[in-house]
Amino acid sequence: MTTTKTRDADKAAGNEPITYREAMRAALRDALTRDDRVFLMGEDVGRYGGCFAVSLGLLEEFGPERIRDTPLSESAFVGAGIGAALAGMRPIVEIMTVNFSLLALDQILNNAATLSHMSGGQVGVPLVIRMTTGAGRQLAAQHSHSLEGWYAHIPGLRILAPATLEDARGMLWTALENPDPVLIAEHGSLYGMAGELPPGAGAVDIDRAAVRRTGSDVSLITYGGTLPKTLDAAERLASEGVQAEVIDLRSLRPLDDATIMSSVRRTHRAVIVDEAWRSGSLSAEISARITEQAFYDLDAPVGRVCGAEVPIPYARHLEEAALPQPDDIVAAAHRAVSGDA
Amino acid sequence: MTRKKTAEKRNTGPAAAAGAPDAAVEERRGLLHEMLRIRRFEERCVELYSAAEIRGFMHLYIGEEAVAAGTMAALGPDDAVVTTYREHGHALARGVSAEAIMAEMFGRSTGCSRGRGGSMHLFDTATRFYGGNAIVAGGLPLAVGLALADRMRGADRVTACFFGDGAVAEGEFHECMNLAALWHLPVLFVCENNRYAMGTALAREHAETDLALRASSYGTVSWAVDGMDVLAVSTAARRAAEAVRWGGGPHFLEMRTYRYRAHSMYDPDLYRDKSEIEEWRRHDPIDALTTRMRDTGELGDDDVAAMEKEIAAEIDAAVEAAKAAPLEPVEDLARFVYSEEAVRP
Numbered sequence: 001m002t003t004t005k006t007r008d009a010d011k012a013a014g015n016e017p018i019t020y021r022e023a024m025r026a027a028l029r030d031a032l033t034r035d036d037r038v039f040l041m042g043e044d045v046g047r048y049g050g051c052f053a054v055s056l057g058l059l060e061e062f063g064p065e066r067i068r069d070t071p072l073s074e075s076a077f078v079g080a081g082i083g084a085a086l087a088g089m090r091p092i093v094e095i096m097t098v099n100f101s102l103l104a105l106d107q108i109l110n111n112a113a114t115l116s117h118m119s120g121g122q123v124g125v126p127l128v129i130r131m132t133t134g135a136g137r138q139l140a141a142q143h144s145h146s147l148e149g150w151y152a153h154i155p156g157l158r159i160l161a162p163a164t165l166e167d168a169r170g171m172l173w174t175a176l177e178n179p180d181p182v183l184i185a186e187h188g189s190l191y192g193m194a195g196e197l198p199p200g201a202g203a204v205d206i207d208r209a210a211v212r213r214t215g216s217d218v219s220l221i222t223y224g225g226t227l228p229k230t231l232d233a234a235e236r237l238a239s240e241g242v243q244a245e246v247i248d249l250r251s252l253r254p255l256d257d258a259t260i261m262s263s264v265r266r267t268h269r270a271v272i273v274d275e276a277w278r279s280g281s282l283s284a285e286i287s288a289r290i291t292e293q294a295f296y297d298l299d300a301p302v303g304r305v306c307g308a309e310v311p312i313p314y315a316r317h318l319e320e321a322a323l324p325q326p327d328d329i330v331a332a333a334h335r336a337v338s339g340d341a
Numbered sequence: 342m343t344r345k346k347t348a349e350k351r352n353t354g355p356a357a358a359a360g361a362p363d364a365a366v367e368e369r370r371g372l373l374h375e376m377l378r379i380r381r382f383e384e385r386c387v388e389l390y391s392a393a394e395i396r397g398f399m400h401l402y403i404g405e406e407a408v409a410a411g412t413m414a415a416l417g418p419d420d421a422v423v424t425t426y427r428e429h430g431h432a433l434a435r436g437v438s439a440e441a442i443m444a445e446m447f448g449r450s451t452g453c454s455r456g457r458g459g460s461m462h463l464f465d466t467a468t469r470f471y472g473g474n475a476i477v478a479g480g481l482p483l484a485v486g487l488a489l490a491d492r493m494r495g496a497d498r499v500t501a502c503f504f505g506d507g508a509v510a511e512g513e514f515h516e517c518m519n520l521a522a523l524w525h526l527p528v529l530f531v532c533e534n535n536r537y538a539m540g541t542a543l544a545r546e547h548a549e550t551d552l553a554l555r556a557s558s559y560g561t562v563s564w565a566v567d568g569m570d571v572l573a574v575s576t577a578a579r580r581a582a583e584a585v586r587w588g589g590g591p592h593f594l595e596m597r598t599y600r601y602r603a604h605s606m607y608d609p610d611l612y613r614d615k616s617e618i619e620e621w622r623r624h625d626p627i628d629a630l631t632t633r634m635r636d637t638g639e640l641g642d643d644d645v646a647a648m649e650k651e652i653a654a655e656i657d658a659a660v661e662a663a664k665a666a667p668l669e670p671v672e673d674l675a676r677f678v679y680s681e682e683a684v685r686p
Binding site: 106 | 466471488490517680
């Protein structure tokens with residue numbers, strides 16, 4: 001396990017390519033080392049190494065008190081995280097997938113998001129809940145949904161969607177420092193994404209959206225697992241003469257309206273790319289905000305590329321058809337630019 | 342080190358010097374006073390509700406006073422309490438002031454939750470009172486977490502978690518009993534079995550109605566206690582709390598009790614016989630202790646009158662203060678949704 005640790009350390013120092021999974025593990029290790037109030041608990045986070053191998057090796061490094069395998073009791077262990085946070089600890093709770101998080105929705109909504117206000121500000125819940133989200137791995141309809149937008153509906157929570165190695169490495173510490181409950185939605189398709197981290201990569205802000213590519217013709221607004229697809233689409237659009245700007249939301253609640261509107265006011269066109277269902281969604285919220293705040297700057301209706309309104313199917317061709325693909329994004333951008341909406 | 346400190350603190354408590362006869366008498370007087378205080382407070386709440394001074398859902402504790410009074414007497418100041426929406430009695434017995442509770446129900450700024458919680462959501466971190474939780478069984482995971490924090494830090498504190506018989510039918514109850522037992526956490530589970538989950542009788546909601554038996558299936562020490570006998574409650578709670586404190590793992594007390602009033606102020610109480618209520622009233626915890634103390638000469642008419650007078654004055658003052666207190670400014674509506682501390686990397 002020392003080898004895992006040393007290899008991870010080298011990678012985190014920017015000495016060799018690192019995966020999103022390893023960047024997340026480096027963030028966990030850093031937090032566990034820096035603050036003895038931090039501990040990790042969840043299903044199979046210890047002996048198994050994490051369902052997606054994010055916490056592999058941490059049990060050996062930090063011991064079973066701080067890397068806690070839990071029974072399959074989402075409500076109890078998420079609620080226990082809330083209780084421990086009330087008592088001044090800094091728990092990190094891992095839920096295997098966002099679909100499973102529904103078993104803990106009572107605790108997340110009725111307690112984590114609510115206790116501070118309901119107690120007149122007497123208590124805070126400095127808890128971080130990490131969960132995998134999204135489709136693309138043929139896991140079908142009970143492991144593949146993108147429900148982070150539901151959580152973004154809830155006052156009292158902060159929702160983060162790290163889509164880059166820097167954010168996988170840097171968001172966790174800032175989230176732990178935050179006195180309010182923070183959900184981190186990690187798209188399952190990103191864990192294997194590899195690249196280099198700049199030397200000394202560490203904590204990052206969790207308030208602002210980021211412009212991942214600049215462009216003057218259309219703003220493509222996305223987050224999480226659809227960021228790589230949107231960047232691919234932007235690349236193709238450039239070869240076809242359309243300069244797309246790509247906004248990575250990073251924080252789904254609160255939304256960074258300023259960055260979104262500043263981009264839309266320059267490009268006069270917006271397309272929102274979101275793997276989640278279209279109806280009653282985060283993409284609907286962003287579209288509404290653009291019409292509220294930047295309506296007179298628009299040269300075209302706001303476009304959306306969303307997941308099909310079906311439970312995510314198993315078969316590869318059907319799953320691919322259900323998800324936003326670069327072709328769809330390119331087509332939507334062209335529609336916005338040409339005015340053939 | 343922590344152990345010594347807590348032990349010293351406990352020895353200064355009202356119930357401490359067991360063995361000295363006058364201390365035992367003082368303890369009984371204290372328990373009687375607390376039960377009477379809760380009952381008179383609740384009776385005043387009924388009047389204020391009828392006068393539309395208090396609104397929302399309000400759940401009264403009349404009949405169940407022995408459980409709160411007896412259990413809280415077993416806790417020290419560093420212990421924590423998590424409870425339900427029927428929690429006026431718990432808050433009073435834990436040391437939250439009558440004034441702060443009343444002001445909360447009046448929706449005032451001086452309320453213990455600054456008017457944002459109401460009857461069902463009393464909070465007071467000064468007494469480690471982590472709330473009135475109005476989702477049945479929703480408080481249990483919090484108690485497990487508070488106890489987990491103590492366990493991880495090596496603090497010998499107890500988290501007392503109150504809930505009803507209805508909660509035993511919830512999945513969260515079973516998840517939490519298992520987790521607390523598995524991790525050997527210092528939780529005192531206090532099940533207030535008042536025989537009804539809102540309007541559904543115990544036997545209509547549970548295949549096995551012996552709740553202590555069911556709790557014991559998790560390997561937890563579990564006792565059924567006569568919840569109408571405050572001395573039985575305090576003895577059981579003290580034994581259980583001390584066992585929990587010194588590393589005995591979670592304990593479960595099934596307090597067999599009864600509420601005389603309807604489930605809430607909205608409940609027409611159509612699901613039980615009036616004769617059943619009358620039967621339970623014959624085992625009233627306040628009457629029982631009063632009679633016992635009169636019989637032994639520990640209590641005279643004057644003592645009871647003085648107690649009543651003192652309690653009435655306290656409640657009068659709480660109501661007056663609540664009426665006079667300012668409302669929380671509407672501009673502060675969104676305060677406390679998020680912490681006011683800004684955090685930057």
